[in-house]
Amino acid sequence: MTEKRTHPAVERVEAALAAAGVSSDVVWFDDSAKTAAEAAAAIGCEVGAIANSLVFALDGEPVLVMTSGAHRVDTAFLGRVLGGRLARASADVVRAATGQVIGGVAPVGHPASVRTWVDTALADHPVIWAAAGHAHTVFPTTFDELVRITGGIPTPVVGD
Structure with missing residues (x-):
């Protein structure tokens, strides 16, 4: 991890966090952390x-799923839970919906509201880390705070 830097997408995330009453503690990495394993390390x-x-298309509408890095979203299961067809969104759809690129998509700081679901498995951790708008950034939060700032709906994302 390194000193504070700046980037327009990160600035939008920091502004959204501040507007939600969250003190922004964005951490920058020297190298990208595009995967959960890289970020955790x-x-x-x-x-x-x-x-x-993760941005998906739910019957064609971009939606955000905040999931634990410990597992993959079961799209068939979650689609049934959400009452529609869930498919991975293209990079262009991700960027249009969030203003951010894959590997650095934050839960907030998007050009418009994106319906969000939050993996209940994240509640098992007292501190969770989310991307902050750039592949070299993360910020710490809690499950309850993540649900609050995203307006997300807690839900399991993997079937039994």
Whole structure:
């Protein structure tokens, strides 16, 4: 991890966090942390404490699923839970919906509201880490705070 830097997408995330009453503690890495494993190694935490921001299309509408880095979203299961067809969004859809690129998508700081679901497995960790708008950034939060700042709906994302 290194000194504070700046980037327009990160500045939008910091502004959204501040507007939500969250003190912004964005951490910059020297190298990118595009995967949960890379982020966990750089932070020194369990991979399950990484909150991956994944954009899907739910019947064609971009939606955000905040999932634990410890597992993959079961799209068939979650689609049934959400009452529609869930498919991975293209890089272009991700950027249009969030203003950010894959590997650095934050849970906040998007051009418009994105319906969000938050993996209940993240509640197992007292501190979770989410991307802050750039592949070299993360910020610490809690499950309850993540649900609050995203307006997300807690839900399991993996079937039994």
